Amino acid sequence: MAIPASQMLTVARYVMKQRLAGRERYPLVLMLEPLFRCNLSCTGCGKIQYPSSILKRHLSVADCVAASDECGAPMVSIAGGEPLLHPEIAAVARALVERRRYVYLCTNALLLERKLDEFEPSKFLSFSVHMDGPRAEHDHSVSREGVYDVAVKAIRAALARGFRVTTNTTLFEGSNPERMRRFFDDMMELGVEGMMVSPGYSYEKAPDQEHFLRRERSHRLFSQMLGEPKKSWSFNQSPLFLQFLMGKRDFECTPWGNPTYNIFGWQRPCYLLQDGYAKTFRELMEETEWSRYGRKSGNPRCQDCMVHCGFEPSAVRAAFESPRAMGATVASMVTGRL
Amino acid sequence: MIEARIAQLVDRAFDYRGYVTLRRSDGSEVVGFVYDRGASHLELLDQSATRRMRVPLAEIADIAFTGEDAARKSQEIWERRQGTLESSETPAHGDWGEAGPVLVLVALEQELRAVGRALDGAPRAGKVRGRLGGNDVVTLASGMGKDPGPALAEWQPRLVVSCGFCGGLDPGLIAGDLVLATAVRAASGEVLTAPEPARLAAAAMLEGLRYRQGELVQAASVAATVDEKRALARSGALAVDMESYAVGLEAAEAGIPWLVLRAVVDPADSPLPEFTREARRDYTWPALKYALKGPRAAARLVRLAREFRLASDALTTGLRRLGPALDAAEARP
Numbered sequence: 001m002a003i004p005a006s007q008m009l010t011v012a013r014y015v016m017k018q019r020l021a022g023r024e025r026y027p028l029v030l031m032l033e034p035l036f037r038c039n040l041s042c043t044g045c046g047k048i049q050y051p052s053s054i055l056k057r058h059l060s061v062a063d064c065v066a067a068s069d070e071c072g073a074p075m076v077s078i079a080g081g082e083p084l085l086h087p088e089i090a091a092v093a094r095a096l097v098e099r100r101r102y103v104y105l106c107t108n109a110l111l112l113e114r115k116l117d118e119f120e121p122s123k124f125l126s127f128s129v130h131m132d133g134p135r136a137e138h139d140h141s142v143s144r145e146g147v148y149d150v151a152v153k154a155i156r157a158a159l160a161r162g163f164r165v166t167t168n169t170t171l172f173e174g175s176n177p178e179r180m181r182r183f184f185d186d187m188m189e190l191g192v193e194g195m196m197v198s199p200g201y202s203y204e205k206a207p208d209q210e211h212f213l214r215r216e217r218s219h220r221l222f223s224q225m226l227g228e229p230k231k232s233w234s235f236n237q238s239p240l241f242l243q244f245l246m247g248k249r250d251f252e253c254t255p256w257g258n259p260t261y262n263i264f265g266w267q268r269p270c271y272l273l274q275d276g277y278a279k280t281f282r283e284l285m286e287e288t289e290w291s292r293y294g295r296k297s298g299n300p301r302c303q304d305c306m307v308h309c310g311f312e313p314s315a316v317r318a319a320f321e322s323p324r325a326m327g328a329t330v331a332s333m334v335t336g337r338l
Numbered sequence: 339m340i341e342a343r344i345a346q347l348v349d350r351a352f353d354y355r356g357y358v359t360l361r362r363s364d365g366s367e368v369v370g371f372v373y374d375r376g377a378s379h380l381e382l383l384d385q386s387a388t389r390r391m392r393v394p395l396a397e398i399a400d401i402a403f404t405g406e407d408a409a410r411k412s413q414e415i416w417e418r419r420q421g422t423l424e425s426s427e428t429p430a431h432g433d434w435g436e437a438g439p440v441l442v443l444v445a446l447e448q449e450l451r452a453v454g455r456a457l458d459g460a461p462r463a464g465k466v467r468g469r470l471g472g473n474d475v476v477t478l479a480s481g482m483g484k485d486p487g488p489a490l491a492e493w494q495p496r497l498v499v500s501c502g503f504c505g506g507l508d509p510g511l512i513a514g515d516l517v518l519a520t521a522v523r524a525a526s527g528e529v530l531t532a533p534e535p536a537r538l539a540a541a542a543m544l545e546g547l548r549y550r551q552g553e554l555v556q557a558a559s560v561a562a563t564v565d566e567k568r569a570l571a572r573s574g575a576l577a578v579d580m581e582s583y584a585v586g587l588e589a590a591e592a593g594i595p596w597l598v599l600r601a602v603v604d605p606a607d608s609p610l611p612e613f614t615r616e617a618r619r620d621y622t623w624p625a626l627k628y629a630l631k632g633p634r635a636a637a638r639l640v641r642l643a644r645e646f647r648l649a650s651d652a653l654t655t656g657l658r659r660l661g662p663a664l665d666a667a668e669a670r671p
Contacts, residue, residue, distance in 0.1 A: 037434055038432065039429075039430060039431055039432030039433075039434060040432065041412065041415070041416070043416060046409075048412075049355045049408040049409040049411075049412045050355055050371075050408050051355070051356055051357060051371060051387075051405060051406070051408055053385060053386060053387040053535060054371060054383065054387045056387070057387045057388075058472070060471065060472045060662075061472065082432075085431065085432075085434055087472060087473065087474065088472050110430045110432075111430050111431070114430075139423060140423065143416075143419070143423055143424055144423050144424040144425075144426065144428060145423045145424065145425060145426040146426025147426075150430075204353075204409075205355060205409040205412070207412050207413050207415070207416030207417070208416065263387075264373045264374065264383075265374070276352075276373075276374040276375060276376075277373060277374045277381075
């Protein structure tokens with residue numbers, strides 16, 4: 001697996017500390033959305049449909065730092081919107097890195113190459129480049145020609161400058177497993193540190209409502225794609241989560257694992273659903289009716305969701321709760337088998 | 339218990355990705371974006387997306403969906419172009435453009451120093467550059483009544499702020515009061531209305547300070563006497579300056595949003611000494627010469643110095659407050 005040892009140790013120490021403190025619910029990754037505006041309009045995205053006055057707003061550096069301090073999660077995923085449209089995004093990343101947070105700056109990479117000068121390489125900072133598959137699939141997914149090529153060029157430039165780079169791939173109905181396997185080869189040949197994969201969430205506000213994967217279909221697709229994984233592939237994810245996608249394991253969602261903060265406040269209950277906002281992180285954790293969410297709750301919006309923001313924390317948690325699951329995690333990391 | 343019709347409207351408003359207008363039982367209206375709800379209230383962001391408002395459900399008589407639904411718009415765009423992709427020539431910033439700085443235009447060095455304090459920067463060669471609320475801000479002192487066109491062409495700002503001192507025309511204004519222009523009136527009588535998103539966002543930020551909103555009238559030269567100010571007050575303007583109309587006009591023609599924030603130095607009943615009619619980098623010598631005219635002149639000068647200090651401090655405070663509004667005021671796309 002591609003996650004650096006120092007990051008794994010930090011997360012392991014953090015999880016152990018939470019367990020020793022007897023905390024039932026704790027965050028793993030802060031999903032920080034400093035803005036909603038974007039320079040693409042992807043077919044499966046339900047994040048950016050707001051009036052322009054709201055799209056023009058962004059969190060300040062101080063807001064972002066305060067949210068990270070309040071939440072305390074060891075990792076921060078800066079999402080959006082397109083974070084590189086934020087006028088002070090480099091200062092946001094720098095401030096979080098100074099606090100020794102592992103920062104994943106999610107970007108479509110359209111502006112990455114021209115903004116690289118503003119960032120300094122660090123083991124705490126990784127550019128997580130949105131790549132939804134091979135050239136044709138990716139450009140279709142983001143509804144613009146040429147984006148795949150721009151992103152590949154930006155990834156090369158970032159790697160040449162010593163930055164950590166990962167990819168983040170969202171899959172929809174119609175994805176071809178064989179082509180995706182070749183795409184994984186291409187990404188690893190480019191030299192990225194690791195890849196992240198997840199089925200898309202069926203956002204109510206996304207333009208394309210026909211291509212979201214149902215649960216059974218997700219199992220089939222990920223089994224075909226990740227069955228007999230190549231030794232050269234590295235995933236920046238828990239092997240247990242990948243096994244969950246393949247239908248080999250079952251987890252319940254951990255919606256509080258990746259709490260989301262944006263200009264409205266702390267989003268209830270998770271990164272994907274918007275049932276309102278809490279004013280403080282504590283209020284989010286203590287006053288959200290968590291029993292209303294997850295597959296077992298019967299909430300129809302949760303039935304087909306297998307997205308990493310809800311289930312990756314479940315997989316990490318499972319590894320620390322059972323020696324057997326921890327053994328399976330370690331074995332998969334050593335052998336590369338899923 | 340709220341009635342079923344209102345409960346349904348509340349559900350729809352919470353789900354709606356556009357602005358709604360809430361009509362209260364007392365007939366008053368609130369326009370905003372509903373982002374949260376509790377058992378007995380709705381939380382909204384105002385139209386400038388800078389001010390949060392809470393409205394009790396019990397007060398809501400009706401909800402109208404008055405703003406465009408961004409989700410439906412996105413759906414329609416996608417349906418229209420289904421199967422076709424945007425060109426690879428589309429700018430990398432998409433619809434958002436590469437953001438230029440906020441350009442603050444002042445006339446005098448004294449005004450530049452007041453702005454500099456807000457930006458935590460020292461003026462150099464008639465310019466201060468700094469940040470306010472995360473925004474890149476460039477401030478230029480261009481001289482009294484000078485053409486703002488070249489500065490706008492050079493900096494291509496995303497927002498222009500005409501800033502500095504003004505003379506009070508409304509008898510209620512005292513030294514140190516801030517004036518946020520709803521419109522600017524030319525000496526010839528033409529009126530330009532200030533762009534609303536920028537002004538509303540600014541107004542929300544200035545709440546709690548001594549400030550008024552109203553019209554500013556342009557004077558061709560410093561209105562120093564009480565009689566001159568009385569004549570200008572007949573237009574109904576709150577205050578007078580020499581630059582804001584030209585700034586508003588130039589910005590409007592360039593399609594750039596603009597704001598006017600001024601601080602009152604001399605109230606309506608307070609005349610200015612003659613030497614203030616002339617723009618200078620340093621008023622020390624003319625002021626000393628004026629003071630030597632006698633005790634009354636000296637006393638007037640002491641009062642004027644106090645009024646300048648009050649106006650200068652108000653300008654610094656007002657600009658610092660404006661920081662978050664400068665984001666919201668970006669008018670592009």
